[in-house]
Amino acid sequence: MKKKIFAFLFTVMVIIGTVGINSSNCHFGINSSIQAGAASTTSDEFLQSATDLSGTTVYTGLSDSSNFNMNGRTYYQGLVFDDTYYSSSNTSSVTFNVSDISEFACTIGHVDNSSRDSATVKVYLDDILQDEFDLTSNMPLQLYDLDVSDSATLEFVVKRNSKSIYAFANITVDGSDITKSYDVPEYSSAEEFIASGYGVVGTTVYNGKSQATTFNMNGRT
Secondary structure, three states, rough: OOOHHHHHHHHHHHHHHHHHOOHHOOOOOOOOOOOOOOOHHHHHHHHHHHHHEEEEOOHHHHHOOEEEEEOEEEEEEEEEEEEOOOOOEEEEEEEEEEOOEEEEEEEEEEEEEOOOOEEEEEEEOOOEEEEEEOOOOOOOOEEEEOOOOOOOOEEEEEOOOOOOOOEEEEEEEOOOOOOOOEEEEOOHHHHHHHHHOOOOOOOOOOOOOOOOOOOEEEOEO
8 A cells, every 4th residue: 555655646746847837837727829927818818719899899908008998097908899989879799709618707887088978788698688787977897797607608789879988897707817907097296186087077177287277266366
């Protein structure tokens, strides 16, 4: 019995020594063609697999110059249901193959400074309507997750009113990491903070940088 245990442990040690397992480089679920330490993650690869794009922009998180803003944050990864009238019906859509994943999750929000009209999202699993909900311009960021373990396809259809823009950001599948999430703004002065305001409605912003742009209160300019 002792000989068998020793033989088993020796075999395991040989395998570990041969393969060179390093816990920081283990990427379970990633396509074998992706080398350890590569930029892409499972969630990023999922986004890149989007098909039947209609009025939808995919942000993969692989470029600092490719981004969008929600709630004052700059996001680098997600889906944006677009800023133009893509069709007479103002409908955006995208489809994914979810045969190999169990859970889809994201953060939903209104893209800063876009039209304040609402939108409706319809979610289809295997072409069957699974969920339907409304989005509004004054909505806070919302977490959304969906069990897709028994489905082969996942489709989002977004009916936009006017030029309202909404996004699904920080998309993950089965809880895997993403390459680049979002940045939170930093301000070096009160003027920068004031100028960063978004979703402005019926408000004039004076950032203090121009003496030609003023207002009066209590006899002061």
